[in-house]
Amino acid sequence: MFKGWLVLKELLRGAAITARHFFVNMTFHTLKLFGVRTKRRGAVTIQYPEERKELSPRHRSLHRVLSREDGKPRCVACMLCVTVCPSECLSVEAAEDDDPEVQKYAARFVVDLNRCCFCGFCVEACPVDAIRMDTGEIRLAAEARAGLELPLEKR
Amino acid sequence: MVGLKIDGRPVQAPEGTNVLKAAEQAGVSIPHFCYHPAFEAEGNCRMCLVEVEGLPKLELACSTVVREGMTVWTSTPRVLQARKDVLEFLLAEHPLDCPICDKAGECKLQEYYDRHGLFAGRFVEAKEKRDKKAAIGKGLLLDRERCILCTRCVRFLRKVTGTGELGVFERGVRTEIGIYDGVPVDNNYSGNLVDICPVGAITDADFRFKTRAWFLKKGPTVCPGCSRGCAIVVESVSGYPLGEGQRRIFRIKAGENPAVNGHWICDFGRSGRRDIDERRHVRVMKNANPEEELSWQKALADVTARIRAVPGPERAAKIAVVLNSRLTCEELVLAKRVFAESLGLGKIFFADPKPGVADGFLLTEERVPNARGVLQAGFSPRLPDLAMLAASVEVLLVFGLHLLDHFSEEAVFRALAGIPWKFLFSSHAGPLDRLADFVFPVALPAEKSGTYINVDGLRQTFGRAVEPPPGVVSEREILGCLANGLGLNMGEPDAC
Numbered sequence: 001m002f003k004g005w006l007v008l009k010e011l012l013r014g015a016a017i018t019a020r021h022f023f024v025n026m027t028f029h030t031l032k033l034f035g036v037r038t039k040r041r042g043a044v045t046i047q048y049p050e051e052r053k054e055l056s057p058r059h060r061s062l063h064r065v066l067s068r069e070d071g072k073p074r075c076v077a078c079m080l081c082v083t084v085c086p087s088e089c090l091s092v093e094a095a096e097d098d099d100p101e102v103q104k105y106a107a108r109f110v111v112d113l114n115r116c117c118f119c120g121f122c123v124e125a126c127p128v129d130a131i132r133m134d135t136g137e138i139r140l141a142a143e144a145r146a147g148l149e150l151p152l153e154k155r
Numbered sequence: 156m157v158g159l160k161i162d163g164r165p166v167q168a169p170e171g172t173n174v175l176k177a178a179e180q181a182g183v184s185i186p187h188f189c190y191h192p193a194f195e196a197e198g199n200c201r202m203c204l205v206e207v208e209g210l211p212k213l214e215l216a217c218s219t220v221v222r223e224g225m226t227v228w229t230s231t232p233r234v235l236q237a238r239k240d241v242l243e244f245l246l247a248e249h250p251l252d253c254p255i256c257d258k259a260g261e262c263k264l265q266e267y268y269d270r271h272g273l274f275a276g277r278f279v280e281a282k283e284k285r286d287k288k289a290a291i292g293k294g295l296l297l298d299r300e301r302c303i304l305c306t307r308c309v310r311f312l313r314k315v316t317g318t319g320e321l322g323v324f325e326r327g328v329r330t331e332i333g334i335y336d337g338v339p340v341d342n343n344y345s346g347n348l349v350d351i352c353p354v355g356a357i358t359d360a361d362f363r364f365k366t367r368a369w370f371l372k373k374g375p376t377v378c379p380g381c382s383r384g385c386a387i388v389v390e391s392v393s394g395y396p397l398g399e400g401q402r403r404i405f406r407i408k409a410g411e412n413p414a415v416n417g418h419w420i421c422d423f424g425r426s427g428r429r430d431i432d433e434r435r436h437v438r439v440m441k442n443a444n445p446e447e448e449l450s451w452q453k454a455l456a457d458v459t460a461r462i463r464a465v466p467g468p469e470r471a472a473k474i475a476v477v478l479n480s481r482l483t484c485e486e487l488v489l490a491k492r493v494f495a496e497s498l499g500l501g502k503i504f505f506a507d508p509k510p511g512v513a514d515g516f517l518l519t520e521e522r523v524p525n526a527r528g529v530l531q532a533g534f535s536p537r538l539p540d541l542a543m544l545a546a547s548v549e550v551l552l553v554f555g556l557h558l559l560d561h562f563s564e565e566a567v568f569r570a571l572a573g574i575p576w577k578f579l580f581s582s583h584a585g586p587l588d589r590l591a592d593f594v595f596p597v598a599l600p601a602e603k604s605g606t607y608i609n610v611d612g613l614r615q616t617f618g619r620a621v622e623p624p625p626g627v628v629s630e631r632e633i634l635g636c637l638a639n640g641l642g643l644n645m646g647e648p649d650a651c
Contacts, residue, residue, distance in 0.1 A: 078254030079367045094364040100287045104255040104364050127254050 060120045062137035065152040075106040075130035081122035089115035113148040159225040175216040186267045188353045189305035190217035204237045242272040250300040258355030260368035292339025294360035302356035308348045316342045346425040362406045374620025379600035380424040382521040384609030386410030389620040404431045421518045434584045436596035437624045443589045459640035461576045475502035475548045479555035480523035483605025487532035489634045497643045505536035506557040527608035541570035550576045556585040596627045603629035
């Protein structure tokens, strides 16, 4: 009997909170409708897939490997990103470039998003500004793990 | 002995030693590029300047000989400033392409800049453009922009190999290292040029761009290439960032052992890298098919059963063992105790690689590391007679693939086809795999610990330099397991 009363009490408390939020938001939205300016605004839900919130310029999203003017990857495969990566998600394979000024480039640059923790250390470590995390792409999902191992040198 | 003081510490050094060496003995390291303990001091890099009390100018630690009562200071403000200035001159023409340089991480220039330099570049002028990729022979690439002209390579080829393929050409800003009229470096010790280059000027095409130096785990061991037993360092990567089919062993470098090889190893020993990685057995094979599920312990139970099936008195005639001289002393002694003493086998043979040509310096004719160990274990090595094997033997245990060095594949197949049970213990894939009922993958010398006795009778014990691939064990474990399976107590840990 006593237990049943406790449950009912908590249920009513929860309902009260929901109702409070509803009426407070409703009040502010109604006031706005009638042109009354208030300091606080009613809460708005973003209709996610159709609507997008703007990302901060510092936001770290999917990586990209920048290319040179001639389309080759800018990455010289120095492996500093591989070294610094705390979640060991990068793998880079170097290859020999014919241009003596370039010499070394990344033939393979794979980021394993299964492991990546989006810390951005790779971007910080890069001596040639070849990797950035500014694509704004945050919808990163795949049906299999392999789908999240992205070969970035091809993009 | 001469008594002197270095940084206030009293040091005793033999007469004729230079200050740099004496300081190292006292635990004071003086930065240097051109000085190498194997050569006389050259004094062209000017990095090892130290202050000697009573002398007005800074002196070179590498070419100043110790004197009684000398007082040397290696880190006074004057010395530190001089080092900084020398580094600034060296770096004025250095391309700073560390991100693409194979030496990065073990480069003296990097190390000393970090420790003694840390200045901002003051030069606004463009750096000289030079040849970035000059092939100087034997897979060596010379980057003239990175070269600091310490001439270690030139001196090595003149004094150690005596071939003198490299020289210093031109003068002033155009000075460069080069080969004479297109005659490339071609000797069995060329790989040492990469080891002694203090910067990334001479690099090895085999190692080029494969990994970075700081990923490598260094495992000292003894070279199994010939009976000299040089100290080597096997540099490998374990686990991340290694992928499927990638290299595990990246290079073999010379270790230091004044009693055997000094600072050098030959290119033949260096090329042992491929041996550790390529064409390896990693699974037990049954009738020439790799078995995923079958462990070596289970397969070995079959060997034990076949040996047990032969009645005691007939064993001497019906069981034969072919060993090799790449086994360590511990393994040979164990083999002696198991096969000769306990089982009483008479047919114990040895099949080794054919002798090569000695090069007069380190490489010997015997291409096995432990021929002395075989004798010391009490074996008298002899090749098997194939016809005799075919006639009477029922169980044959072969360690190693070197039967094929002495007999043609056809002859071996013809002779051994009639033997009912053949077991092969080998590290590499080869034609004999098709012949054996079971093939056991075994570890290479770099993957096990043990003792080798070299050509001069020097006993050298080494530890495991690289982890063997999973499922691969040394002959010692296999022999120990075999002994346990046969009920012989050899005091070996039970690996089964």
